[in-house]
Amino acid sequence: MTTVYFTKDHEYISVDGDIGTIGITDHAQQALGDVVFVELPKTGTKVARGKEAAVVESVKAASDVYAAASGEVVAVNDALEGAPGTINEDAEGRGWFFKVKIADKAELAGLMDAAAYEAFLKTLD
Amino acid sequence: MPDSNVLQTTPLNALHLRLGARMVPFAGYDMPVHYRDGILKEHLHTRAAAGLFDVSHMGQALLSGRHALARLEALVPGDLQRLKPGQMRYTQLLNANAGILDDLMVTRLSAADEPEDRLFLVVNAANKAADFAHITAQLPELDLLVMRDRALLALQGPAAAEVIAGLCAASASMPFMTMRREMLDGVPVYISRCGYTGEDGFEISLVPGAATAFAEALLANPKVAAIGLGARDSLRLEAGLCLHGHDITAQTTPLEANLGWSISRRRMEGGGFPGDAILQAQHAQGPQRLRVGIRPEGRAPVREGAIIADGAGREIGSVTSGGFSPTLNAPIAMGYVTRAHAATGSRLQLALRGQMVPAEVVALPFVPTRYFRSPS
Numbered sequence: 001m002t003t004v005y006f007t008k009d010h011e012y013i014s015v016d017g018d019i020g021t022i023g024i025t026d027h028a029q030q031a032l033g034d035v036v037f038v039e040l041p042k043t044g045t046k047v048a049r050g051k052e053a054a055v056v057e058s059v060k061a062a063s064d065v066y067a068a069a070s071g072e073v074v075a076v077n078d079a080l081e082g083a084p085g086t087i088n089e090d091a092e093g094r095g096w097f098f099k100v101k102i103a104d105k106a107e108l109a110g111l112m113d114a115a116a117y118e119a120f121l122k123t124l125d
Numbered sequence: 126m127p128d129s130n131v132l133q134t135t136p137l138n139a140l141h142l143r144l145g146a147r148m149v150p151f152a153g154y155d156m157p158v159h160y161r162d163g164i165l166k167e168h169l170h171t172r173a174a175a176g177l178f179d180v181s182h183m184g185q186a187l188l189s190g191r192h193a194l195a196r197l198e199a200l201v202p203g204d205l206q207r208l209k210p211g212q213m214r215y216t217q218l219l220n221a222n223a224g225i226l227d228d229l230m231v232t233r234l235s236a237a238d239e240p241e242d243r244l245f246l247v248v249n250a251a252n253k254a255a256d257f258a259h260i261t262a263q264l265p266e267l268d269l270l271v272m273r274d275r276a277l278l279a280l281q282g283p284a285a286a287e288v289i290a291g292l293c294a295a296s297a298s299m300p301f302m303t304m305r306r307e308m309l310d311g312v313p314v315y316i317s318r319c320g321y322t323g324e325d326g327f328e329i330s331l332v333p334g335a336a337t338a339f340a341e342a343l344l345a346n347p348k349v350a351a352i353g354l355g356a357r358d359s360l361r362l363e364a365g366l367c368l369h370g371h372d373i374t375a376q377t378t379p380l381e382a383n384l385g386w387s388i389s390r391r392r393m394e395g396g397g398f399p400g401d402a403i404l405q406a407q408h409a410q411g412p413q414r415l416r417v418g419i420r421p422e423g424r425a426p427v428r429e430g431a432i433i434a435d436g437a438g439r440e441i442g443s444v445t446s447g448g449f450s451p452t453l454n455a456p457i458a459m460g461y462v463t464r465a466h467a468a469t470g471s472r473l474q475l476a477l478r479g480q481m482v483p484a485e486v487v488a489l490p491f492v493p494t495r496y497f498r499s500p501s
Contacts, residue, residue, distance in 0.1 A: 033355070034165035036449040037424045037456075039478075055478065057426050059164040059449050060355060081424070 184253025223400025
């Protein structure tokens, strides 16, 4: 059973058991434009909720990607380094950034579900 | 000055919105940064076929009067007196320290036998109010007519000449850096063969009321796509061209900026422009720092403001433009380094997010230019 949560910084975390898959939302990739570079954390590093964990650069600008939950990085999507455009093609699928072993699932309570994120996006225009 | 909170619009504003542009404020104007295809595709389309750019935010003016060519030479180091009718020149407005107030294009409109010179000027959008005030104050004997609402379109790319030829056959054989007055699609225009992408191309100056229909006539050709400011910036960076306020400023001289090619021997030796003694000394001794092309290793773009260090880690300058080259599929940058490190092949390090990225000085342009050469 997978549940997806969203942050106000336009990251998603797709949670299955105690593993969370983190990436940027489709809205975020559209706003960034063509992604040309990603810098991913190393497997085994600890990331903290709300702190920089990765970098995504488009032709326009560089943006930090924040960890949606604290924990240890257990996998990274190395394929993105050679094909960063995957993030534009499928941000919330094949364009995932990294997976964490979530240290404290109570942190997820502060995030938005899909409906709340949709409503949040409407407030931005 | 216009109210700084209210964005001005160009005559093509409604067309941009119709074409699905993402609009951003730029130099006080509401401008398209890209259209539906995005910067990367727009960039590559311009290199492969033809791109249409709205550059109506730039400043256009007519400067006229007796000896206007010679008199304007008092403000710029470019050789204007040798301009032939219809010829244009790239030069710079300088301050007393030979710092670049702005860069501009000067075209001679007047024929050889006219009693007064007539010049057409195109300056940067962000500086146009200051530039025109400066010219008026420094050259009160000349008449400066600012063409406030006039439209300016750029058609750039290997297919540009073929597209223009469909509207006006004579334009396709125009030499590079010349201008003509033509009827295009029934509209009187100033058309010049120049641009800011490194490609062959044209800039077309016309009255605002005719601009949208003219742009639509160009866009009706399947080889032409509308291109936003995002790709305009990545195209000019690949071509090694300077952006004022970034690669050239009031604190950099034309020789430091590696624009010595735009100053003739007559002007360099004879002087007679602001900061001439400073420029002559730099010419004799070599400038202490130089604008160079830089290729960072890896894929991470290194942006404006990044510190440049030498191989030993000593700070020697900073990046003034940096981004990702769609043509090379790699990061590229320009910046200033001390003269000892300016030679092609010099090893540099660039500060990026707390780390030092190895980089190398490379020759400019990054991508070979394809300006039109007349058959001789």
